[in-house]
Amino acid sequence: MSDNTHIVRDATCTFCGCVCDDMHLTVDVAANKITKAENACVLGRAWFKEHGIENRPFALVAGREASTEEAIEEAAQILARARFPVIYGLSDTTCEAQRQAVAIADMIGGNLDTTTSVCHGPSGIAFQGVGESTATLGEIRNRADLLVFWGGNPAESHPRLFTRYAVTAKGMYVPNGRKDRFVALVDVRRTPSAAVADLFLQVKPQRDFEVLWALRALVKGRRVDPAIEKLTGVSLATLEDLAGRMKRCRYGVLFFGMGLTMTRGRHFNSGALLALATDLNEYTHFVAKPVRGHGNVTGADNVVSWQTGFPFGVNLSRGYPRFNPGEFTTADLLGRGEVDAALIVAADPGANFPQRAIDHLRSIPVIVLDPKPTHTSQHARVAITTATYGISVAGTVYRMDDVSVTLRTALPSPYPSDEEVLTRIKARVRELLGGNRLPAARAA
Ligand code: SF4
Numbered sequence: 001m002s003d004n005t006h007i008v009r010d011a012t013c014t015f016c017g018c019v020c021d022d023m024h025l026t027v028d029v030a031a032n033k034i035t036k037a038e039n040a041c042v043l044g045r046a047w048f049k050e051h052g053i054e055n056r057p058f059a060l061v062a063g064r065e066a067s068t069e070e071a072i073e074e075a076a077q078i079l080a081r082a083r084f085p086v087i088y089g090l091s092d093t094t095c096e097a098q099r100q101a102v103a104i105a106d107m108i109g110g111n112l113d114t115t116t117s118v119c120h121g122p123s124g125i126a127f128q129g130v131g132e133s134t135a136t137l138g139e140i141r142n143r144a145d146l147l148v149f150w151g152g153n154p155a156e157s158h159p160r161l162f163t164r165y166a167v168t169a170k171g172m173y174v175p176n177g178r179k180d181r182f183v184a185l186v187d188v189r190r191t192p193s194a195a196v197a198d199l200f201l202q203v204k205p206q207r208d209f210e211v212l213w214a215l216r217a218l219v220k221g222r223r224v225d226p227a228i229e230k231l232t233g234v235s236l237a238t239l240e241d242l243a244g245r246m247k248r249c250r251y252g253v254l255f256f257g258m259g260l261t262m263t264r265g266r267h268f269n270s271g272a273l274l275a276l277a278t279d280l281n282e283y284t285h286f287v288a289k290p291v292r293g294h295g296n297v298t299g300a301d302n303v304v305s306w307q308t309g310f311p312f313g314v315n316l317s318r319g320y321p322r323f324n325p326g327e328f329t330t331a332d333l334l335g336r337g338e339v340d341a342a343l344i345v346a347a348d349p350g351a352n353f354p355q356r357a358i359d360h361l362r363s364i365p366v367i368v369l370d371p372k373p374t375h376t377s378q379h380a381r382v383a384i385t386t387a388t389y390g391i392s393v394a395g396t397v398y399r400m401d402d403v404s405v406t407l408r409t410a411l412p413s414p415y416p417s418d419e420e421v422l423t424r425i426k427a428r429v430r431e432l433l434g435g436n437r438l439p440a441a442r443a444a
Pocket of ligand 1: 013014015016018019039040041042044045158159160161
């Protein structure tokens with residue numbers, strides 16, 4: 001190691017919901033960048049490589065370079081004037097920043113939503129109706145002898161889920177790792193994840209619900225029509241085999257992804273899977289876990305839930321929280337052209353929302369907080385450069401299994417954190433509202 005480098009041990013990668021906290025980072029002090037990320041997967045290595053400190057404007061206001069102070073003032077003016085503002089994103093920032101965003105939404109009587117509304121929102125709805133038999137990833141690593149991955153491709157989206165927590169990981173009651181586990185993969189196409197599976201079930205598109213309901217029936221000992229194969233693409237014999245294995249295992253896990261939650265059936269699909277886990281607990285121990293994408297999307301669910309009572313799609317216009325996905329979710333609000341200002345924190349709806357929603361986003365004043373330029377920030381009235389969480393910002397994040405992880409920093413950044421910017425916006429909005437909770441235009 002040269003004089004110009006130092007090692008940050010046990011840092012955390014916040015690229016995906018695995019939130020691996022065993023990174024050993026080599027930092028080139030002179031160049032102010034991370035040159036090596038030991039233990040990181042290919043995605044984690046790219047994350048650390050791409051988030052060095054670069055020379056960017058502190059802020060842009062109407063496309064013109066500005067100071068952070070000027071940008072905060074403009075952002076506060078926009079939010080204080082708005083009649084129906086939306087705050088969206090929040091899945092790639094710390095829980096401390098998320099708290100400030102909730103406080104702003106509450107103060108201005110706005111709409112609060114996270115990227116959960118476009119990924120595992122249906123699971124959030126199903127949890128409320130069906131409940132969740134859950135576990136930590138550590139428990140799964142040490143105990144699970146049967147794993148079912150449904151509607152996801154962790155080999156490419158969450159590479160270390162297989163090696164650190166499940167499949168090949170060795171645990172207390174599965175000392176031989178892969179040899180002690182049976183792995184099934186359910187998907188509409190054969191992905192690279194199928195290579196690790198003992199059993200691959202290729203389901204016809206849009207037929208996950210029917211397969212789940214057939215498994216529920218088989219687990220309960222009911223008769224299932226062999227015509228299920230024509231409907232779903234999976235033979236009755238294969239379903240009987242899987243149902244039998246699930247009942248006989250010592251500790252089973254259903255991991256599920258957006259291939260289940262964002263296809264036909266949505267929250268009915270998630271609900272059916274959660275109900276299957278509940279059914280199986282009559283015979284053995286079974287848990288269900290959504291595989292979460294963004295590094296702190298689980299934190300966003302937790303913070304928004306503990307402050308408003310609901311996980312996403314929360315409207316505070318009446319002075320109390322109302323939850324109604326489809327009405328108060330951001331893509332829907334924008335698509336109907338209802339909101340008149342937007343504060344986007346660490347998300348890029350301009351890149352992945354439906355075109356109608358993007359068109360409306362471009363027609364209203366938008367404030368963006370992000371470490372990098374994005375599709376959304378290109379058209380924003382105010383774009384504020386913030387420091388990257390987990391690399392230059394400490395704080396708290398939640399792993400996909402709701403375990404909180406404390407971040408440590410590796411690179412000093414000249415840019416403020418999301419938390420700092422949001423706290424200052426909140427203070428200025430409060431001043432502009434003159435102590436009123438809602439903008440005067442709406443309070444009148
Ligand atoms: S699995 Fe996810 S959190 Fe872990 S190193 Fe890879 S990208 Fe980072």
